[in-house]
Amino acid sequence: MVKKVAHIAIAVPSVDEAARFYTEQLGLKLERKETVPHRKVTVGFIQVGDTKVELVQPDTPDAPVAGFLAVRGPGLHHICFEVDDVDAEFQRLKAAGVRIVDPEPQAGAGGTRAFFIHPKSTGGVLIELSQRV
Ligand code: CO
Numbered sequence: 001m002v003k004k005v006a007h008i009a010i011a012v013p014s015v016d017e018a019a020r021f022y023t024e025q026l027g028l029k030l031e032r033k034e035t036v037p038h039r040k041v042t043v044g045f046i047q048v049g050d051t052k053v054e055l056v057q058p059d060t061p062d063a064p065v066a067g068f069l070a071v072r073g074p075g076l077h078h079i080c081f082e083v084d085d086v087d088a089e090f091q092r093l094k095a096a097g098v099r100i101v102d103p104e105p106q107a108g109a110g111g112t113r114a115f116f117i118h119p120k121s122t123g124g125v126l127i128e129l130s131q132r133v
Helices: 015-025 064-072 086-095
Strands: 002-011 030-036 041-048 051-058 075-083 106-108 112-117 126-132
Touching: 002 064, 002 126, 015 030, 015 041, 015 051, 051 064, 064 075, 086 112, 086 126
Parallel strands: 002 051, 075 126
Antiparallel strands: 002 075, 030 041, 041 051, 106 112, 112 126
């Protein structure tokens, strides 16, 4: 079951540079930064009420998000919904023929387990489902 929007992720060349708009112009706070080695990114989280903006910066030229930036430029990358059982959602969606990017749920930023659903199955937006662990 989907509980809430966990975060809205934006692909950026630099977390620190992109965060300046949110901190200096909107008065929000960059709460923390974290590297996610298996996705080759550094992410920065900005709390916005009950949800977050996640700034996603590639750490290597072969990071998937580096390809996204090269083709589309900085901008909305994915929306993440928090679920109560990520493994059950994974199995259910896979059985329903939904196109899933990851072979199985992965460890994500902020102590979560998560997987991505391909935009072809969602109407054009990359969607992440994540569970807090
Ligand atoms: Co995310």
